[in-house]
Amino acid sequence: MFKINDPKANIKNIMHGFFLAIAVTVAEPSTILPLIVHHFSQSVVLVGVFASLLKGGAIMVQLFAAFYAQEYIKVMPYMRMVFFFRWFSWFLIGLAIYFVGDSNKTLTLWLIGIGLFGFSFTAGFGAIYFKEILAKVFSKDYRGRTMANRQIFTAIGSILSGGVAGYVLQNFEAPLNYAYLFMVSSFLMAIGFVAFGTIEEPEKQNIREKEQSFIKFLKNSIVILKEDKRLQNQIIVIFLGFSYLFSYPFIILKADTSFTLTGWMLGGFITVQMIGSIIGSFFIWRKLKNYKLMMQLSFIFVILAFVVAFFANNPYSYAVVFFLFGLAMDGFSISGMNLIFEIAPEDKRPIYTALQSNITSIGLFFPILGGFILKYLGYNVLYLFTIFMISIGLYLTKRI
Numbered sequence: 001m002f003k004i005n006d007p008k009a010n011i012k013n014i015m016h017g018f019f020l021a022i023a024v025t026v027a028e029p030s031t032i033l034p035l036i037v038h039h040f041s042q043s044v045v046l047v048g049v050f051a052s053l054l055k056g057g058a059i060m061v062q063l064f065a066a067f068y069a070q071e072y073i074k075v076m077p078y079m080r081m082v083f084f085f086r087w088f089s090w091f092l093i094g095l096a097i098y099f100v101g102d103s104n105k106t107l108t109l110w111l112i113g114i115g116l117f118g119f120s121f122t123a124g125f126g127a128i129y130f131k132e133i134l135a136k137v138f139s140k141d142y143r144g145r146t147m148a149n150r151q152i153f154t155a156i157g158s159i160l161s162g163g164v165a166g167y168v169l170q171n172f173e174a175p176l177n178y179a180y181l182f183m184v185s186s187f188l189m190a191i192g193f194v195a196f197g198t199i200e201e202p203e204k205q206n207i208r209e210k211e212q213s214f215i216k217f218l219k220n221s222i223v224i225l226k227e228d229k230r231l232q233n234q235i236i237v238i239f240l241g242f243s244y245l246f247s248y249p250f251i252i253l254k255a256d257t258s259f260t261l262t263g264w265m266l267g268g269f270i271t272v273q274m275i276g277s278i279i280g281s282f283f284i285w286r287k288l289k290n291y292k293l294m295m296q297l298s299f300i301f302v303i304l305a306f307v308v309a310f311f312a313n314n315p316y317s318y319a320v321v322f323f324l325f326g327l328a329m330d331g332f333s334i335s336g337m338n339l340i341f342e343i344a345p346e347d348k349r350p351i352y353t354a355l356q357s358n359i360t361s362i363g364l365f366f367p368i369l370g371g372f373i374l375k376y377l378g379y380n381v382l383y384l385f386t387i388f389m390i391s392i393g394l395y396l397t398k399r400i
Helices: 007-027 032-040 044-056 061-069 076-099 101-137 140-171 176-197 214-227 229-246 248-258 263-285 291-311 315-343 346-377 379-399
Strands: none
Touching: 007 032, 007 076, 007 101, 007 140, 007 176, 032 044, 032 101, 032 176, 032 248, 032 263, 044 101, 044 248, 044 346, 061 101, 061 214, 061 346, 076 101, 076 176, 101 140, 101 315, 101 346, 140 176, 140 263, 140 315, 214 229, 214 346, 229 248, 229 291, 229 315, 229 346, 229 379, 248 315, 248 346, 248 379, 263 291, 263 315, 291 315, 291 379, 315 346, 346 379
């Protein structure tokens, strides 16, 4: 029998975050993924493209998922399908690097790109279903607590993954070390998917009748966006929050020009970032009920991170940069999700979620523009531009 705020659902939500974090940390877009791409290509623009592919494939598909989800009584069966295809896409990347690798670097990059796109494309459906399930099984206050708890264990998982990644990168030659990371992590990812897939989901009471066509659905969604000023303001602020991605994938490449990076050092940076995540979630985010303030603090931490990165020239200063990113990322995630829940009517929740996610997710392609800025103008201009954009986002949070 379903029970809201069920501790078992809380544990399964945490397990999902924990094992997913262990898996995806092997392609962390600020550390390992840029180096993987750089191994097969020297183009910084291509680094930006692949950083975008890791999450950018989810953009338009979220509105399509919301179109159908608005009439679903339960979404868990579809969530399980998403889990399978995400797992398969991730495992495919490991196979591509292992069997093709340096023998055909161009083909390997194509296969990695296909895997990353498939992983993020299916996540577009998953994002709608995931938020719908959370909104149904947890109350407002408990939801913030369970997500903070999830983020703590997510960070712990990433710390463990950072240590393992450091060991593998240090003791095995590239590109086989990258292949081992993806293939092993895919099976750990499956554990988290199975755990979340067994959460008991209640039937939805307020069902919105689906429009006759997707085009009509888009038109109605645009009407909702035009009429709800609160939704517009949230979208603008969260979109600007993605501005950190202009520079984020290139920080580790800048570090590589300042000192010699080792496998252990890369694992250490991941660990430091996740320690920041744990400290942020445990001492800040899980105690805050004001999600607007949570968003503002996240902006401030990111600005501080780039200020330090501007002057960083040794491993210790870069450790501070990644620590500050760890503090900020969970705050962005938790506040963005809960802010949309506060303004979305139950029957329109998938539409509100999709509108917010779709429009703001355009920012996931900022690394591509960042790659061009870096190529032609250099790191200083890139960092200053990023700080400027994030500062605008911080200023506009007062409208939320």
